[in-house]
Amino acid sequence: MRYYARKFAFYLVALWAALTLNFFIPRLMPGNPVDILMAKLSQRGGTVDPSARRAYELLLGGNTGDSLFQQYLSYLGNMFRGELGVSVSNFPAPVSDIIAEALPWTLMLVGIATFLSFVFGIVLGTFVGWRRGTWLDSLVPATTVLAAVPYFWLALILVALLSSAWGWFPLQGGYDVILSPGWNADFIGSAIYYGTLPALTIVISSVGGWLLGMRNMMVSATAEDYVLTARAKGLRDSRIMIKYAARNAVLPSVAGFAISLGFVVSGSIVTEQVFSYPGIGSKLLQAVQNNDYALMQGIFLVITVAVLGANLVVDLLYAVIDPRTRVSG
Amino acid sequence: MTNLSPVTVAPPRGRSGWRSMLPRWSPKLGVGLVLIVLITLIGVVGPLLVGDPSTIRDIGLTTPGGEFWLGTTLTGQDVVAQLAHATRGSLYIGLLVGVMATALSALFGIVGSYVGGYVDEGFNLFSNVMLVIPGLPLVIVISAFVPADQRGSWTIAVVLAITGWAASARVLRAQTLSLRNRDYVAAAKVSGEKPWRVITVEILPNLLPLLASQFVFSVIYAILSEAGLSFLGLGASNSSTLGTMLYYAQNGFALQREAWWWFVPPGLIIALLGCGLALVNFSIDEIINPKLRDIPRRDKAEAARTPDPVPRPDDDVVLTVTDLSVVYQVDKPVHAVKDVSITLRRGEILGLAGESGCGKTTLAYAINRLHRPPAEVTTGSVTFHDREGGDIDVLALTPGELRAFRWSKLSMVFQGAMNALNPVISIRAQLDDVLTTHRPEMTKAQRRARCEEVLKLVGVDVRRLSSFPHELSGGMRQRVMIAMALLLDPQVMIMDEPTTALDVVVQRGILREILRLRDEIGFAVLFITHDLPLLLELADRIAVMKEGEVVEYRAAQDMFEHPEHPYTRQLLDSFPSLTGERGSFVRSGEQTPPVDRSGEPTPSGGVR
Numbered sequence: 001m002r003y004y005a006r007k008f009a010f011y012l013v014a015l016w017a018a019l020t021l022n023f024f025i026p027r028l029m030p031g032n033p034v035d036i037l038m039a040k041l042s043q044r045g046g047t048v049d050p051s052a053r054r055a056y057e058l059l060l061g062g063n064t065g066d067s068l069f070q071q072y073l074s075y076l077g078n079m080f081r082g083e084l085g086v087s088v089s090n091f092p093a094p095v096s097d098i099i100a101e102a103l104p105w106t107l108m109l110v111g112i113a114t115f116l117s118f119v120f121g122i123v124l125g126t127f128v129g130w131r132r133g134t135w136l137d138s139l140v141p142a143t144t145v146l147a148a149v150p151y152f153w154l155a156l157i158l159v160a161l162l163s164s165a166w167g168w169f170p171l172q173g174g175y176d177v178i179l180s181p182g183w184n185a186d187f188i189g190s191a192i193y194y195g196t197l198p199a200l201t202i203v204i205s206s207v208g209g210w211l212l213g214m215r216n217m218m219v220s221a222t223a224e225d226y227v228l229t230a231r232a233k234g235l236r237d238s239r240i241m242i243k244y245a246a247r248n249a250v251l252p253s254v255a256g257f258a259i260s261l262g263f264v265v266s267g268s269i270v271t272e273q274v275f276s277y278p279g280i281g282s283k284l285l286q287a288v289q290n291n292d293y294a295l296m297q298g299i300f301l302v303i304t305v306a307v308l309g310a311n312l313v314v315d316l317l318y319a320v321i322d323p324r325t326r327v328s329g
Numbered sequence: 330m331t332n333l334s335p336v337t338v339a340p341p342r343g344r345s346g347w348r349s350m351l352p353r354w355s356p357k358l359g360v361g362l363v364l365i366v367l368i369t370l371i372g373v374v375g376p377l378l379v380g381d382p383s384t385i386r387d388i389g390l391t392t393p394g395g396e397f398w399l400g401t402t403l404t405g406q407d408v409v410a411q412l413a414h415a416t417r418g419s420l421y422i423g424l425l426v427g428v429m430a431t432a433l434s435a436l437f438g439i440v441g442s443y444v445g446g447y448v449d450e451g452f453n454l455f456s457n458v459m460l461v462i463p464g465l466p467l468v469i470v471i472s473a474f475v476p477a478d479q480r481g482s483w484t485i486a487v488v489l490a491i492t493g494w495a496a497s498a499r500v501l502r503a504q505t506l507s508l509r510n511r512d513y514v515a516a517a518k519v520s521g522e523k524p525w526r527v528i529t530v531e532i533l534p535n536l537l538p539l540l541a542s543q544f545v546f547s548v549i550y551a552i553l554s555e556a557g558l559s560f561l562g563l564g565a566s567n568s569s570t571l572g573t574m575l576y577y578a579q580n581g582f583a584l585q586r587e588a589w590w591w592f593v594p595p596g597l598i599i600a601l602l603g604c605g606l607a608l609v610n611f612s613i614d615e616i617i618n619p620k621l622r623d624i625p626r627r628d629k630a631e632a633a634r635t636p637d638p639v640p641r642p643d644d645d646v647v648l649t650v651t652d653l654s655v656v657y658q659v660d661k662p663v664h665a666v667k668d669v670s671i672t673l674r675r676g677e678i679l680g681l682a683g684e685s686g687c688g689k690t691t692l693a694y695a696i697n698r699l700h701r702p703p704a705e706v707t708t709g710s711v712t713f714h715d716r717e718g719g720d721i722d723v724l725a726l727t728p729g730e731l732r733a734f735r736w737s738k739l740s741m742v743f744q745g746a747m748n749a750l751n752p753v754i755s756i757r758a759q760l761d762d763v764l765t766t767h768r769p770e771m772t773k774a775q776r777r778a779r780c781e782e783v784l785k786l787v788g789v790d791v792r793r794l795s796s797f798p799h800e801l802s803g804g805m806r807q808r809v810m811i812a813m814a815l816l817l818d819p820q821v822m823i824m825d826e827p828t829t830a831l832d833v834v835v836q837r838g839i840l841r842e843i844l845r846l847r848d849e850i851g852f853a854v855l856f857i858t859h860d861l862p863l864l865l866e867l868a869d870r871i872a873v874m875k876e877g878e879v880v881e882y883r884a885a886q887d888m889f890e891h892p893e894h895p896y897t898r899q900l901l902d903s904f905p906s907l908t909g910e911r912g913s914f915v916r917s918g919e920q921t922p923p924v925d926r927s928g929e930p931t932p933s934g935g936v937r
Contacts, residue, residue, distance in 0.1 A: 014461050150557065153599070160584040226749055248752065273560070273561060
């Protein structure tokens with residue numbers, strides 16, 4: 001139980017740190033984001049009533065009479081109530097609505113692609129590590145080339161080849177625009193068709209890291225005493241590989257999976273930019289380009305909370321697959 | 330993302346091993362260094378040789394050739410000139426971030442864990458929090474708040490360093506924690522050296538390979554992230570990097586206009602540089618964890634099995650080893666076992682004694698063909714004389730026959746207090762898979778009954794079946810190992826230092842258990858240990874090994890009374906006597922045994 005308590009406490013601290021960062025970054029940076037926001041807002045014909053200004057000032061800092069500490073407390077209160085403010089670029093839609101609309105796209109695309117990449121990497125890494133000293137070793141340098149290629153560069157070249165030149169996949173977007181979003185076969189089929197190439201590019205560029213990590217751990221694990229015991233027991237090779245070597249070797253990769261989730265979300269921002277995918281990453285960029293600070297802050301917060309939550313889930317899962325963590329904490 | 334998973338880091342050798350800190354030469358390292366040097370030359374010397382990259386000419390999108398090797402951009406700028414300057418810009422940012430991120434991770438990873446206490450807790454919490462907060466969104470948010478005209482290389486580098494150090498800090502912390510408790514560090518501390526001196530002189534040199542690897546990783550991370558940021562339009566505004574070059578190429582629709590010479594080269598340079606750095610990192614990783622080194626591929630030479638397997642002399646013998654030689658086929662082949670011949674009788678305990686590295690473990694493993702490349706059996710034969718009749722030529726068994734032979738005829742007990750049990754599956758599963766493999770006809774209930782039966786035989790509570798190895802004491806783990814070895818009622822059991830890591834009281838209990846089981850069940854034991862006095866008490870006959878050869882091989886009583894070979898006498902004398910008489914070594918009954926000798930860390934020999 002101590003293990004779980006510690007983990008929950010840690011993620012609470014991390015969440016608090018993220019909220020605090022979110023509060024201080026706009027205040028520490030040069031320029032007055034509130035003025036820029038208000039100017040934008042009035043350009044769009046929004047009514048600049050004092051309460052809206054105050055809400056932005058709480059979020060971004062500015063010339064309020066309150067002390068920094070009071071602003072901080074009010075800010076935390078707003079965050080817990082889910083009041084993320086009003087988007088300027090999509091005025092007058094609340095930030096939370098925009099996020100709710102974009103989030104499922106990112107979760108589905110990035111979630112499935114990351115999971116596939118992890119599974120492929122682990123399975124391939126298991127074989128490459130187990131059959132060390134055979135031709136499979138040459139896979140290792142090959143995957144580093146893939147890992148060293150800038151993701152967007154590879155993705156754009158794939159788009160140029162597979163979509164523009166050969167027309168196998170659509171160029172961009174999340175679904176065929178003549179369809180209206182809904183839970184029907186046409187729309188879901190279209191979403192899968194549009195999502196295949198983005199998912200493929202994510203898998204190609206990230207599978208190498210998993211493969212290499214798993215392969216290295218397999219190499220260490222096959223030298224362990226328990227693998228020797230298993231061989232002396234006369235077990236079949238496949239069983240030794242899976243139940244003894246891989247079962248132990250996969251543990252750091254699972255722990256690493258939690259950490260990599262942050263990178264995954266980051267990667268998705270670039271993915272969505274390349275494919276004009278209607279997810280949270282392209283909304284973040286749109287917010288950045290339009291100086292829509294409220295939307296930007298809201299998305300950063302949601303991404304952080306999502307990553308922290310996923311981390312927590314992986315940590316809890318880790319306790320299930322490694323019995324030792326449950327006692328030692 | 331190659332370094333994300335915490336690697337099990339092999340302990341670097343002590344202070345003197347400077348040589349071992351240098352990467353071993355390998356084709357990978359060579360290719361990596363060539364790539365890095367070439368690209369660095371492009372970045373350093375290139376800008377001096379090419380024209381002004383921003384000169385605009387009225388020859389937009391010229392195809393490569395002639396004056397412009399790689400063509401021109403949309404506005405007629407020379408791609409080669411741009412590449413040279415952009416490479417310089419990217420290398421600059423990569424180096425800046427590499428230095429800053431490594432310094433940050435060293436500060437939080439090394440200093441924190443060295444100081445310990447609340448500082449360590451705090452630093453560690455901080456690193457972990459920085460690690461889980463997603464980096465790129467944070468970078469984007471920070472860059473977005475910095476006005477574009479103030480966003481130079483330095484700003485980008487600082488932001489990337491701040492978001493990129495945490496993973497390495499964690500790795501460094503783990504390693505420093507293990508170094509902190511090494512003897513020479515403790516010695517320096519006790520002798521009153523100042524903390525900064527201990528860190529820089531005693532700890533830092535041992536962390537150098539790890540720091541180098543983290544530095545290389547940071548540089549890759551920085552160059553890739555910078556390219557990503559620039560692609561999003563958030564890059565450094567006042568300098569040209571490979572990322573900004575790609576940004577302009579993309580916004581000039583280079584790919585749509587099929588101007589590949591504008592879009593492909595910058596990405597290729599990043600990819601080749603990243604690849605070169607990663608290849609160098611492989612070589613560094615191999616210093617940190619020598620297990621990762623490539624094993625050279627070689628053709629397996631068929632063991633020249635001379636002489637032929639031996640027919641059973643009489644029914645009393647269960648195992649005959651004749652002229653067995655094992656060689657480690659490395660650059661200078663090591664003859665680990667030389668022409669060893671031993672016989673094991675039914676129900677006998679044969680002791681195999683010798684110091685660490687004398688080849689006794691190699692011999693034991695070779696009998697069961699558990700030796701691994703580069704170890705090879707070069708000559709000799711191993712014959713198993715089955716109770717049911719028939720002789721088995723062990724060295725000639727096919728892989729399938731060998732699997733069936735192992736454990737059912739000949740089982741092994743390793744140093745169970747160490748890592749011989751799989752830490753992540755239950756005791757039940759580890760006993761059960763022996764039965765499911767060798768006795769597929771048994772029902773689940775029968776298997777369960779058999780598992781409980783053997784546990785009772787060794788005096789372990791059957792409720793322990795659902796435990797995991799870490800929940801058992803060292804002695805109990807060893808009893809479980811013995812129970813496992815009994816599962817299939819084997820005729821021979823090889824025990825490799827089964828009691829070495831246990832304290833003396835537990836050790837006695839286990840030895841008594843082995844003797845009792847031997848008397849009840851009647852298996853033969855090949856008992857391997859460095860503890861000759863213990864064998865004198867336990868074994869019926871003893872073979873003393875030295876440098877791969879059996880130098881003395883006689884009944885235990887004989888050997889105790891008249892040790893013939895000088896080495897045997899030396900071994901007997903090397904154990905401290907409690908009363909001054911050598912006779913006192915024979916520990917019978919409840920007499921206090923000599924001090925615990927748990928110093929030997931793993932089963933010796935280095936077969937694995």
